Each structure stands twice: as C-alpha cells, then as structure tokens.
Amino acid sequence: MSAQAETELLDTTLDELKHLFSPRAHSGETVVLNMGPQHPSTHGVLRLIVELDGEIIINAVPDIGFLHTGVEKNMEAKTFLKALVMTDRLDYLNNMGNNLTYCLAIEKLMDVKVPPRAQILRVILAELQRIGSHLVWLGTHSTDIASQSILFYCFREREKIMDIFEMISGQRMMTSYIRPGGVWRDVPADFIPAVRDFLAYLPPHLDDYEALLTNNPIWIDRTKGIGVINAEDALAWALTGPSLRGSGVNFDIRKVMPYCGYEEYDFEVPLGQNGDVYDRYYIRMLEFRQSMRIVEQALAKLEKAKGPVITNDRKVAPPPRSEIGVSMEALIHHFKLWTEGFNAPKGEVYVATESPRGELGVFLAGNGGPKPHRVHFRTPSFVNLQPLNEMSKNHYVADAVGIIGSIDIVLGDVDR
C-alpha cells in the first residue's frame, strides 16, 4: 500500500471513531496510535487505538474481532455432541470449563441427571484447569511487567496438568472430555496418584513465585494503585471473577449459584480491597490454594464414589461398548446417537459457571431438533475487557499492558 493510501485509510478510520477520542486529538495536540494486533503484550490479537499525551493514555479504545471464528454459527450447523468440540477452542486456557458449561446447558435443556462420580470428576478437572489457567496468567502477566523468569517455571508446572489431561482424555488441550450427561469414560487408576503428586509438588513452587513477587518493591510499584476500578463501577460494567472480587465484591458463582455440587466443598473466596492490579494479582495467588483445597476434598470423595460416570439415559449418552454386542436396543441407540444425535425440546436455558476469568454463561435454545437453535457464550473476557478505557485513563502506556494482564483476557474467548 502506498504511503498516501495509508494516510487516507487512517483518516477515514479516525473520522468514524471521532466520538471516541477527545477533541484534542482532532487538533493534533494528542497523538493517536495503534497498539497491536500483533503485539506480544496484548495477549493475543487485541488491537488498542490509544490516544496519547506524551506517554500518558487519554483514551484506549479496544478493537476486537481478529480471532472471530464464527463458533456460534458453526455450532448451529452441528448436532449437540459434534458442536462440543468447538467449545474447547473458545477459551483455550479453560477447555474443561467450556466443555462443562456447555454440557450443563444441554443437561438443563434435556433435563438429564448426572451421576455423582461424574460430578466429582468434573469438579476436579475444572479446578485443575483453573490452576493451569492461572499459571499461564501468572507467567504472562509477570513477563508483561518485566519479571521474565517466572514464565518458564509456570509453563513447567502447567505441563503437569496437561499430562494429567492427556492421561484421561488423550489430548493435552482440546480434551472434549466432559460430555452431555457425564464424562467420556472413567479415569485410569493412575489418575488419583498423579493428581496427588501434583498437589504435593505445586505449593513450594507457588511459595517461590510469591517470594519473587508479592513483596517485591518493583512489583508493588508497578501494580499498586494502577488500573483502579471501584466496586460500584465494577458491578456496573458487569465484571466477574477475580476482576470483580479484586474490588471487594463477594460474588463467586460456585458459592451463590452452585453447580456440580460445589456447595459440598469447603473453600473460601479471596477478596481484595482496592480494585487495582495488585489486588487482582494477589487474589489469583490465593485462588491457587483454594482450588487445591477443593481438588483434595474431591479426591477423597472420588475414592469413595463408585458407579457410572455418564448418565444411564440412553437417549442422550451412548451405551457402553460391552452392551452393543448383546443388546439390539443398545445397538439402535448407538446408531441413532452417532448419526442423528438427540432431539432437544423447544425452549431456552441460561447456565453460568465460574471460569478462571469470571462468569462463563451459555445461552442455549433448542427447537425440537438435534441441533442447537442458538448457542451464545457470555464470555468473561469479552465483558471484562469493556472497562479497559476507564481503567487505563491517565496511566502510562507501560501500565496499560499490566492492566490488560490483570484482567486476564484470552482473545479466543473475547472473539469467539
């Protein structure tokens, strides 16, 4: 593209976005710049159009959609079960959580009960996934604020979780392990020892990271008082997850609208006070330990809970392989499920779970057929990204990077 064409393009973009910038930008007093989409510290393909006065941000307007893959449209063209694999790819750090939320929505729509062993497994996996996601967040966030050594350690720890997932589902990331009505199949005998090992392995390492960061004067300088959002504003912007709890609002969906039997587990919801980057950081550090507490309790339950891991309702879940050889009916169910799928009634449901980033909601509408009429993901990243402009006003550009890290967005989750 010629330089002249480029300038023209920039001018038209500016005209369309005039209402988003201050009048000073039009007189040339402040500078409007692009940040991203190819920028390592925007955690994916996030483009920010920033208006700067020197190095101070006057406005930061997020421009999203670079990773839009039309998941919701694609899911409408697939049966409920086939569409499950697309949910893994939304928030690629929370695959189990996405599977879980989507399956909970199907189960609500179909009115299916899930056996207790599957419920416990779901809790373990969702919490392991939360630890894994927080590890990636910790690594990338600290790298953003120039503390680069932690990244590699965090990925080393996360790899152990990936190994556990690979053991049970055959896949590290795109697991599709949680299925409508339960989970795919029972976990191998090595599963419980492997999780126990991990629970013993992680805490000393977490202590190390906290020793590196929590009281580190540089870290505190870079995070305290940065990107402050008070409780009232956080609620008005519908923030959820650590971003909301950092402002001191006690709202965790696992506590207030429990699913998968979370009410039976004993855990605390860490709260911040100031709503700044530091509080959001510190809450996640505490959440690691709470998640480990939940996994420990769930493992004890899992050892006692015997029985099926997927519902006996053959209209939703396939029969076990052993039945197919001896039962005509099982063979028919198997055939019908893998060719046609199951028919969901006409109606709409909304299910919300607590993902590592906040409220992950699925709005699911059925129309009597085997394909979803509409699936909508209310993704925490999408909603939490909205107040970025408010949060980064009057901060330095370098702080904006820290703020983006502290709300922990995943662009696959934002753009769907």
Place this chain on the structure above:
Amino acid sequence: MTHIEKTIAALKEKFGGNIVDVTEFRGETTIVVDKVAILEVVRFLKEAPDLRYTFLANLTAFDDWPEEPRFNVVYQLREMTLPANIRLKCRVAGDDPQIASVVEVFRNANWHEREVYDMFGVTFTGHPDHRRILMPADWQGHPLRKDYPLGYEEVEFTFNFKEIEKKKPYAKE
C-alpha cells in the same frame, strides 16, 4: 412469595399490556416484553428499591426465521444478593429490526448490543457507539441470521486447483 413472583406482579401492575407473556421452563422465568417498553422495564427493574436487578449478566438475540417477528432480543438480569435471575425477551420484526438501546441503564450493554447488531442486524436506537464489533467494518450481511448461509471453502485437487485459486479473494497489489 418468591422474589421472582414479586417481580412479575410488580411488572404487571406497572406496565400492564406491555408485559406480553410470562413463561417458565426448567426453573427459569422468561418475561416477554413489548419492545416499545423495554427501556422503561429495564430501568424499573434496576431502580425499584425492592427489586434491585442491578446486574445485566448477558444480552443476546436469536433468529426464528422464517417465523415473524423473527428476532428475539434476550436480556439476562440478576438480583445480586439472593441471587435471582430473570430473562426478558423482546420480539423484533424482520422488516424493521429496531429496538431501544439500554446502554443508558446498563453500561455493559454497549458491546453486547454492538454484537447483536453485528450478528443479526438489529439496530439499537440511542446507542452511543453503533458499529460492528467482531466482523470487519466493511462486511456485508449479518452472519448469525438463519437465512445467512454457512460458508465453506471448496476442496482443491490438482484438476481444479487453478479454477478455485482464481476465485479466492487474495489481496491485490
């Protein structure tokens, strides 16, 4: 009397004919509201001191094409202390897809409404920043409409490679 029953009674008393229907499905309450009243209903639910639906959890839409009115705009509201969830639904006709924006009541509706506009072509009157959000600004059509085809890429073999390559929208110099 549960909080949701109280909400329905209060809405019926205040808005009468504009509350078209109340349905319950799998323990979730959906209130169908006439689209002309949506802004007032949402404002009332948020500001009435005994209702306090202060949290807009989700805003989306779905398309019932070829039925008319084809679009349904869905608002998921939450009372945060109990918590209590209700869903508002507005039917919007396909020949004039317009509805009032609720951004002045709920700030976070901003991006949600932009997404609904982007995906369904429903315009929100009074929206402060009415642009596409996920699709490119120059995109034609609204992908999540039921009459918008699901695109696919033709599979290239050696015998039709050139033909297919010719049709591909590569960037020109």
